[in-house]
Amino acid sequence: MARLSFRSLLPWLDVMAIAAWGIALLKFWLTGQLFLLIHPNYGWLTIGAAVALLLVSALRAFFIWKASRRPGRQMPPMQHLSLFPPGWGSILMLIMAIAGLVFTPQAFASQTALDRGVADSIPYTRVKPQAFRGTIRSEDKNLIDWIRSLQVYPEPDAYAGQKAKIQGFVVYSPKLSEQYFLLTRFAITCCAADAYPVSLPVKLTTGDRKAYAADTWLEVEGQMITETLDGKRQLTLQANSLKPVPQPKNPYNY
Amino acid sequence: MNQLNNAFTLFLSLLVEAIPFLLLGVLFSGLLQFFVDERRLLALLPKNPLLGSLVGSCIGFLFPVCECGNVPVARRLLMQGAPLPVAIGFLLAAPTINPIVFWATWTAFRGQPEIVLYRIGFSLLIATIIGWVFGTQKDVRPLLQPALASVLSYRSQASADYSSGTPPLLQSGTYFLGQSARPLITDPSELQAAMVATATKPNGYRLRLLLDNTIQEMRELGGVLILGSAIAAVIQVFVPRELILGLGQSPVTSILAMMLLAGVVSICSTVDSFFALSFASTFTSGSLVAFLVFGPMIDLKGVGLMLSIFKPRAILYLFLLAAQLTFLLTLALNLYIS
Numbered sequence: 001m002a003r004l005s006f007r008s009l010l011p012w013l014d015v016m017a018i019a020a021w022g023i024a025l026l027k028f029w030l031t032g033q034l035f036l037l038i039h040p041n042y043g044w045l046t047i048g049a050a051v052a053l054l055l056v057s058a059l060r061a062f063f064i065w066k067a068s069r070r071p072g073r074q075m076p077p078m079q080h081l082s083l084f085p086p087g088w089g090s091i092l093m094l095i096m097a098i099a100g101l102v103f104t105p106q107a108f109a110s111q112t113a114l115d116r117g118v119a120d121s122i123p124y125t126r127v128k129p130q131a132f133r134g135t136i137r138s139e140d141k142n143l144i145d146w147i148r149s150l151q152v153y154p155e156p157d158a159y160a161g162q163k164a165k166i167q168g169f170v171v172y173s174p175k176l177s178e179q180y181f182l183l184t185r186f187a188i189t190c191c192a193a194d195a196y197p198v199s200l201p202v203k204l205t206t207g208d209r210k211a212y213a214a215d216t217w218l219e220v221e222g223q224m225i226t227e228t229l230d231g232k233r234q235l236t237l238q239a240n241s242l243k244p245v246p247q248p249k250n251p252y253n254y
Numbered sequence: 255m256n257q258l259n260n261a262f263t264l265f266l267s268l269l270v271e272a273i274p275f276l277l278l279g280v281l282f283s284g285l286l287q288f289f290v291d292e293r294r295l296l297a298l299l300p301k302n303p304l305l306g307s308l309v310g311s312c313i314g315f316l317f318p319v320c321e322c323g324n325v326p327v328a329r330r331l332l333m334q335g336a337p338l339p340v341a342i343g344f345l346l347a348a349p350t351i352n353p354i355v356f357w358a359t360w361t362a363f364r365g366q367p368e369i370v371l372y373r374i375g376f377s378l379l380i381a382t383i384i385g386w387v388f389g390t391q392k393d394v395r396p397l398l399q400p401a402l403a404s405v406l407s408y409r410s411q412a413s414a415d416y417s418s419g420t421p422p423l424l425q426s427g428t429y430f431l432g433q434s435a436r437p438l439i440t441d442p443s444e445l446q447a448a449m450v451a452t453a454t455k456p457n458g459y460r461l462r463l464l465l466d467n468t469i470q471e472m473r474e475l476g477g478v479l480i481l482g483s484a485i486a487a488v489i490q491v492f493v494p495r496e497l498i499l500g501l502g503q504s505p506v507t508s509i510l511a512m513m514l515l516a517g518v519v520s521i522c523s524t525v526d527s528f529f530a531l532s533f534a535s536t537f538t539s540g541s542l543v544a545f546l547v548f549g550p551m552i553d554l555k556g557v558g559l560m561l562s563i564f565k566p567r568a569i570l571y572l573f574l575l576a577a578q579l580t581f582l583l584t585l586a587l588n589l590y591i592s
Contacts, residue, residue: 042274
C-alpha cells in the first residue's frame with residue numbers, strides 16, 4: 001500500500017523538483033547572488049530558464065490535476081530509457097534546489113586565490129584585451145585593466161609615476177616581505193568554476209601589512225613604481241592612502 | 255568550513271550556468287521528434303559506407319539530442335533500415351554535432367575558440383572513421399542484440415521477396431496470421447515512433463507528450479548533471495593543487511586522466527563544456543578536447559543505453575576505436591600544435 005501511494009506521488013515529485021529549480025534560479029537573480037555565480041552576460045539565460053521551468057511545472061501540475069479528476073483517461077505511458085530508480089532523479093534535484101534556496105553563495109577569498117595561484121599576468125588561455133585604450137585616465141583603470149595593459153606592454157618602467165586608484169581584497173603572499181601585500185580580484189569568463197585571481201603588489205610606506213587583515217576590501221590610491229620582488233621586476237603600487245570599502249555587490253572583474 | 259562553502263558555490267555556479275542549456279536541449283529534441291520525418295530522411299541517405307557515416311555524423315544537426323537521446327534514435331534508424339555506418343556515425347557524433355552543444359561550448363570557452371573547432375573536427379573525424387570501419391561488416395546482425403537483429407532479418411527477407419517480384423502488398427507473413435515467425439513490429443519503442451511520426455492526434459495530446467518527454471529527460475539528465483557538478487566541485491576544491499597540476503600538465507597523463515573522467519562522470523554533452531571549464535587552468539588543451547570528444551561517445555551511462563542496441567563485443571570495438579583515435583589526435587594536438 002505504501003508502495004502504491006509513493007508511485008502516485010511520483011508525478012507531483014517531478015512537478016516540485018522542476019518548480020523548485022525555477023524558484024531557486026529566480027532567487028539567485030532577485031537577491032543579486034547571480035553575480036557571484038556566473039558572468040552577467042548569461043544572466044538572461046538563467047532568468048529565461050527559470051520562467052520556462054516554472055511554466056513546465058505549472059502545465060504538468062494542471063494535467064495531473066485534470067487526469068486525477070477523470071481517472072478513466074490516463075496518459076499512455078511513454079517508454080523511456082531510465083538510469084535511476086523511479087523518483088531518484090527528482091528527489092536529488094529537489095534536495096539540491098532547496099539547498100540552493102537556503103545557502104548563500106560566497107565570493108571567493110584569499111585562500112582560494114593562493115590555491116589557484118595569484119599572478120600578475122593573465123594565463124595565455126584567458127580572454128585577451130579586445131582594445132588597448134591608451135587615452136583612458138590611469139586613475140580610472142581597474143585592476144584587470146592594469147593587468148591587461150601589462151600583458152600588452154609588460155615593461156613596468158613604462159608605467160612609473162602614473163597615478164592609480166584600484167579596489168581589491170588583501171592577500172598575503174608568503175613570497176613577499178612584511179611591507180607588501182597583493183591587492184587581488186577574481187576575474188571570470190563564464191562562471192565561478194573558471195574564476196582566476198589577478199593581483200598587483202602594493203607597497204606600504206609606513207608600518208607593516210598586519211594593519212590590513214587578509215580578505216579586507218580596500219581602495220588603494222598611489223603611484224606606480226617598479227620593484228624587484230621574488231627575483232622579478234614587477235609593477236608595484238606605492239600606496240598613499242588605503243581606505244577600507246565594503247565588498248562590492250559584484251566582486252568579480254571581467 | 256570555508257572550503258565546503260567554496261565547493262558549494264562552485265557546484266551551484268556550474269548548475270546555474272548549465273541548466274538553461276540542458277532545458278534547451280531537452281525541449282529541442284522533443285520538438286524535433288514531432289517535426290522530422292525519419293522515414294523520409296532514410297530514403298535520402300547514401301549507401302556508400304564512407305559517405306554514409308559522414309552523413310550520419312552530420313544528421314545530429316536535425317536531432318539536437320545528447321547521448322541519452324541519441325541511442326533510442328539510432329535504434330529507430332537501424333530498425334527502419336538505415337545502413338550501419340549511418341547509425342554508428344549518428345550514434346557517436348550526434349551528441350556533439352548539434353547547434354546547442356556548439357553554443358554551450360562556445361559560451362564556456364569564449365577565451366579559447368579553438369577548443370570548439372577541435373571538438374567539432376575531431377568528433378566528426380572519429381565518428382566517420384568508426385562508421386566506415388563498421389561498414390566493412392557485410393552482415394551486421396551478429397553485432398546486434400537478438401531482438402533488433404530479428405527485426406533486420408525480417409526486413410532483409412521482406413526486401414528479398416520484393417526483389418523476387420512479389421508486389422509489396424502481397425508479401426506473405428507480414429501480419430499476425432502465423433505464416434511468418436516474426437510480426438512486423440516487435441518493439442514498443444518502434445511502435446511508439448511510428449505513432450509519433452504519423453501522429454494525426456490533436457495538438458493538446460501532442461503537447462502533453464512533449465511535456466512528458468521534457469520532464470522525464472530533465473529528471474534523468476538533471477540527476478546526472480548534479481552528480482557530475484558535485485564531482486567537479488569536489489575535485490577542484492579538495493584535491494591538492496600539486497597533484498592536479500602534476501597530472502594535468504603532462505601531455506600524456508593529462509589526456510588519460512581526462513578520458514577516464516569523461517568515461518566515469520557521464521555528464522550530458524550539452525553541459526559537459528562547463529565541467530571541463532573548471533579544469534581549463536590546470537589541464538592541457540589537448541586533454542580538455544579529449545574530454546569533450548570522448549565523453550559524448552563513450553561513458554558509463556551511454557554504455558548502459560547502448561546495450562539496448564549492440565552486443566557487448568561490438569561496444570568493446572566501439573570503445574577501443576574511439577579511445578585510441580581520441581588519444582592519438584589529442585596527443586598530436588598537445589605535442590605539435592599547442
